[in-house]
Amino acid sequence: MNRLKPDEADxxxxxxxxxxxxxAAVAAALYRAGNLLxxxxxxxxxxxxxxxxxxxxxxxxxxxxxxxxxxxIATVFGLIGFLGWLFGVAFSAQLNLxxxxxxxxxxxxxxxxxxxxxxxxxxxxxxAAFAGSRVARDxxxxxxxxxxxxxxxxxxxxxSLFFAADPKVYERGFLLLMPRSKRAAVEDxxxxxxxxxxxxxxxxxxxxxxxxxxxxxxLWIAGVPSAAALGLLAGLSEFIPxxxxxxxxxxxxGLAATSGxxxxxxxxxxxxxxxxxxxxxxxxxxxxxxxxxxxxITLFAILAIGLVFGLFGxxxxxxxxxxxxxxxxxxxxxxxxxxxxxxxxxxxxxGPAETPRDSRxxxx
Numbered sequence: 001m002n003r004l005k006p007d008e009a010d011x012x013x014x015x016x017x018x019x020x021x022x023x024a025a026v027a028a029a030l031y032r033a034g035n036l037l038x039x040x041x042x043x044x045x046x047x048x049x050x051x052x053x054x055x056x057x058x059x060x061x062x063x064x065x066x067x068x069x070x071x072x073i074a075t076v077f078g079l080i081g082f083l084g085w086l087f088g089v090a091f092s093a094q095l096n097l098x099x100x101x102x103x104x105x106x107x108x109x110x111x112x113x114x115x116x117x118x119x120x121x122x123x124x125x126x127x128a129a130f131a132g133s134r135v136a137r138d139x140x141x142x143x144x145x146x147x148x149x150x151x152x153x154x155x156x157x158x159x160s161l162f163f164a165a166d167p168k169v170y171e172r173g174f175l176l177l178m179p180r181s182k183r184a185a186v187e188d189x190x191x192x193x194x195x196x197x198x199x200x201x202x203x204x205x206x207x208x209x210x211x212x213x214x215x216x217x218x219l220w221i222a223g224v225p226s227a228a229a230l231g232l233l234a235g236l237s238e239f240i241p242x243x244x245x246x247x248x249x250x251x252x253x254g255l256a257a258t259s260g261x262x263x264x265x266x267x268x269x270x271x272x273x274x275x276x277x278x279x280x281x282x283x284x285x286x287x288x289x290x291x292x293x294x295x296x297i298t299l300f301a302i303l304a305i306g307l308v309f310g311l312f313g314x315x316x317x318x319x320x321x322x323x324x325x326x327x328x329x330x331x332x333x334x335x336x337x338x339x340x341x342x343x344x345x346x347x348x349x350x351g352p353a354e355t356p357r358d359s360r361x362x363x364x
Contacts, residue, residue: 037309047161196291200319245271
């Protein structure tokens with residue numbers, strides 16, 4: 001007998017070591033391809049938004065599916081053109097004022113803080129942390145080459161159109177990669193994610209619109225320059241919870257400082273009141289059907305995603321967190337632990353031969 005021959009326990013240990021190495025290698029590869037993965041995720045999110053608009057047209061206008069999809073794509077191009085007109089024509093003077101005065105205002109604020117020893121240490125710490133972060137490097141790269149930003153936006157748009165044109169091809173292909181015994185559970189989770197993201201996008205659109213309008217009106221009443229542009233910026237920033245609105249408030253305070261202490265106080269009151277209205281009135285109403293993620297988890301998860309994937313990861317971090325949270329509920333809590341969590345209603349993508357599950361399960 002060969003005493004050096006590995007027994008069953010040794011073979012099992014070796015398989016586990018090889019599996020851990022493979023998982024680590026895949027994780028490293030995904031980290032290296034982080035920007036590409038974020039663009040792909042953004043394209044999928046865009047496709048879901050297009051289909052949500054198409055579904056609205058199909059239900060309200062009673063048109064065919066292909067016609068509704070065409071109208072949805074036309075709507076997306078119309079919204080892009082409208083935003084381009086806002087930034088390029090309507091708000092060009094206000095945005096130029098915002099861009100030209102903001103660096104000087106930040107320098108003045110830093111100089112004011114540096115007058116004290118504690119303030120100087122805070123300024124040095126913030127500058128050091130910002131200069132060493134991946135988000136800062138991404139912003140610097142975008143500032144040096146705006147073509148990269150335009151290219152990424154074009155890739156997002158084209159990818160969204162491709163995914164929206166025939167999403168079932170990609171869904172079936174993804175399911176075919178899963179073991180046969182796991183396809184039913186993965187398919188349920190896939191439709192759970194799609195349904196949750198559609199609801200989340202609608203909730204975000206409502207919150208962004210209300211945030212932008214209320215902040216713009218409040219800043220206009222307070223006499224802050226570029227109130228309309230700052231309101232639009234505040235509305236768009238709502239797409240990134242906590243981090244986005246806080247960052248959007250800084251240029252508003254900077255421009256308010258050019259108009260005196262009254263404008264600064266008015267800006268602080270505006271953001272405080274709007275945040276109270278959003279948190280206690282609008283957000284609970286529009287997110288009642290969407291997953292409820294604790295605020296602390298949301299904040300630190302968004303910062304972690306931004307740290308790993310950079311600027312574009314920060315922009316899509318909230319949506320990515322919704323996907324992760326939904327997958328945990330669908331795959332772990334429901335399928336592994338057996339919790340009573342409802343499934344999104346849907347048909348089968350691969351048919352009964354490929355997805356062995358009683359059709360009555362989809363009516364639960």
